Amino acid sequence: MKPRNRMVLAAAAVLSLSSAIGLYGARGVADAADAIVQPGQQGGSSQGVKAPANQVPEDPAVTRGRYVAIAGDCAACHTDPHQGKPFAGGYALETPFGKLLASNITSDKATGIGSWTEAEFTRAVREGKGKDGENLYPAMPYNAYVKVSDQDMHDLWAYMQTVPAVDNKVVSNQLPFPFNIRLMMMGWNLLFFDKTPFVPVANASAQINRGAYLVQGLGHCAACHTAKNFLGGDKSGAFLQGGDLAGWHAPQITGNRYVGIGGWTPDQVVQYLKTGSNDVAVASGPMAEAVTNSTQHMTNDDLLAIAAYLQSLPGSTQTKPQPLTATEQAMKQGANVYSANCSACHNSDGKGINQLAAGLGNNPAVQAANAQSLMTTVLQGGRGAVTLDNPTSGAMPSFAWKLSDQQVAAVLTYIRNTWGNSAPAVAATQVAQVRKDLKLPAQLSAH
Ligand code: HEC
Ligand code: HEC
Ligand code: HEC
Numbered sequence: 001m002k003p004r005n006r007m008v009l010a011a012a013a014v015l016s017l018s019s020a021i022g023l024y025g026a027r028g029v030a031d032a033a034d035a036i037v038q039p040g041q042q043g044g045s046s047q048g049v050k051a052p053a054n055q056v057p058e059d060p061a062v063t064r065g066r067y068v069a070i071a072g073d074c075a076a077c078h079t080d081p082h083q084g085k086p087f088a089g090g091y092a093l094e095t096p097f098g099k100l101l102a103s104n105i106t107s108d109k110a111t112g113i114g115s116w117t118e119a120e121f122t123r124a125v126r127e128g129k130g131k132d133g134e135n136l137y138p139a140m141p142y143n144a145y146v147k148v149s150d151q152d153m154h155d156l157w158a159y160m161q162t163v164p165a166v167d168n169k170v171v172s173n174q175l176p177f178p179f180n181i182r183l184m185m186m187g188w189n190l191l192f193f194d195k196t197p198f199v200p201v202a203n204a205s206a207q208i209n210r211g212a213y214l215v216q217g218l219g220h221c222a223a224c225h226t227a228k229n230f231l232g233g234d235k236s237g238a239f240l241q242g243g244d245l246a247g248w249h250a251p252q253i254t255g256n257r258y259v260g261i262g263g264w265t266p267d268q269v270v271q272y273l274k275t276g277s278n279d280v281a282v283a284s285g286p287m288a289e290a291v292t293n294s295t296q297h298m299t300n301d302d303l304l305a306i307a308a309y310l311q312s313l314p315g316s317t318q319t320k321p322q323p324l325t326a327t328e329q330a331m332k333q334g335a336n337v338y339s340a341n342c343s344a345c346h347n348s349d350g351k352g353i354n355q356l357a358a359g360l361g362n363n364p365a366v367q368a369a370n371a372q373s374l375m376t377t378v379l380q381g382g383r384g385a386v387t388l389d390n391p392t393s394g395a396m397p398s399f400a401w402k403l404s405d406q407q408v409a410a411v412l413t414y415i416r417n418t419w420g421n422s423a424p425a426v427a428a429t430q431v432a433q434v435r436k437d438l439k440l441p442a443q444l445s446a447h
Contacts, residue, residue, distance in 0.1 A: 069159055078091065089168060104168045106168075108165035112165060112166065121160065127195070144216065242368060248373045254314065324425060330425055375431055383395045405432045406431075
């Protein structure tokens with residue numbers, strides 16, 4: 001490849017979902033799904049999303065299609081950020097080169113997809129082509145949706161046609177020249193777009209195959225949980241073994257028992273996806289949004305299928321190292337910071353408070369090689385996923401003003417090497433970088 005082509009391609013790659021996802025955590029579309037999930041129909045039900053009561057019975061294809069839209073989390077990006085109108089578009093995915101706005105996909109004829117045919121819609125979702133065949137940017141996760149079945153696409157189309165028309169003109173491509181040239185995506189597609197439809201896992205149960213279908217396709221879990229190469233394509237051999245987002249690390253979610261979820265019971269996985277937390281972990285940041293908008297509304301059978309599939313993946317070969325010893329300087333300092341600032345909520349035994357404050361002991365996310373999410377959570381604070389089963393969730397205060405970089409590094413090193421955890425130490429320089437990236441203030445006064 002000519003160097004210049006390579007450069008253009010590299011630039012183009014930065015426009016892919018993994019890079020555009022930085023602001024995923026700051027979006028305020030937490031209730032997007034509420035607008036599409038009709039009232040009184042989900043909660044702990046294993047029936048999935050049903051038609052509203054007391055009305056003309058809904059076409060079953062529409063009911064199924066609504067569920068497909070929720071499993072695909074279309075509302076996460078396509079909800080209008082100003083008025084919260086689902087599918088009206090306008091939400092900006094920020095890239096280093098400029099903005100890419102998610103399109104209006106309501107049934108409006110002039111500004112939405114009301115004049116599209118089913119074939120054009122299917123091609124957009126599964127192949128990343130606009131109405132006139134132009135390339136869409138991979139910030140729209142068509143490289144995952146390509147695995148969606150014909151039946152699900154058909155049902156999704158039936159549902160989309162019932163979405164009320166919203167007149168909202170969105171110009172998606174706000175990128176400056178030359179990044180606004182859609183043809184650039186041709187190269188990206190050639191390299192990274194695997195058009196293979198869903199292939200069932202050989203010799204696996206129907207349950208595992210249902211899970212594989214949901215995870216690889218509609219759920220687009222790999223968009224965050226798989227590491228990317230320098231061109232923004234999925235790294236090979238790294239499927240669901242952890243990916244970096246701006247400010248967050250989406251941990252490994254394979255059957256690896258140390259940094260993956262191999263040590264969780266299937267019920268713990270289901271509980272996390274359904275309620276936003278289990279007795280070990282609390283979903284925060286981008287994952288809290290995915291739970292709030294999407295997974296909490298999925299049936300228990302589907303969540304069990306996802307758990308079965310994820311846990312069947314061998315994942316990376318990482319094994320547990322020896323924990324740092326309690327006598328090391330950082331560990332001693334960390335223990336002090338912990339008991340003064342953290343133990344009230346997370347407990348001296350690191351077990352946290354069920355459904356409220358994350359447990360920290362034997363929590364795979366706490367032991368991930370990349371401590372980005374931990375640094376973000378401690379500096380910036382956070383809130384667990386808000387779900388029907390846990391409408392209040394818990395909040396973690398920001399410690400940016402209270403703790404120095406050194407103290408944050410020490411307390412994280414401590415929690416990563418206590419209560420059965422073991423993971424590399426966190427350095428103060430790493431914390432300083434995150435503080436800078438998040439534009440958080442320095443510690444107020446040194447103590
Ligand atoms: C992670 C964000 C994201 C998610 C999730 C997402 N989209 Fe998109 N979508 C986009 C963006 C950004 C564009 C505009 C891309 C462009 O113009 O190149 C887009 C474009 C589209 C288009 C083309 C519209 C047009 O006018 O050209 C359709 C149709 C579409 N999306 C449907 C869907 C459906 C259906 C789902 C759920 C199954 C979905 N999208 C999920 C971000 C997303
Ligand atoms: C928009 C990005 C994004 C998407 C899409 C996403 N995740 Fe996550 N996920 C994350 C982040 C970030 C975390 C870490 C959250 C935290 O530390 O609280 C996470 C955490 C998790 C965890 C907990 C792991 C642990 O060790 O604590 C599970 C399980 C999980 N995700 C499953 C899924 C599944 C299944 C899908 C697809 C249906 C999915 N995720 C899609 C970003 C994402
Ligand atoms: C007021 C209660 C409270 C205090 C004090 C508190 N936390 Fe938290 N913490 C929470 C809650 C609630 C969550 C879950 C929500 C979230 O992740 O934002 C959480 C989440 C976390 C997580 C993320 C775990 C995961 O699975 O991703 C880490 C790490 C953490 N806290 C560390 C600390 C440290 C270190 C301190 C002390 C410096 C501390 N917390 C003090 C309430 C608290």
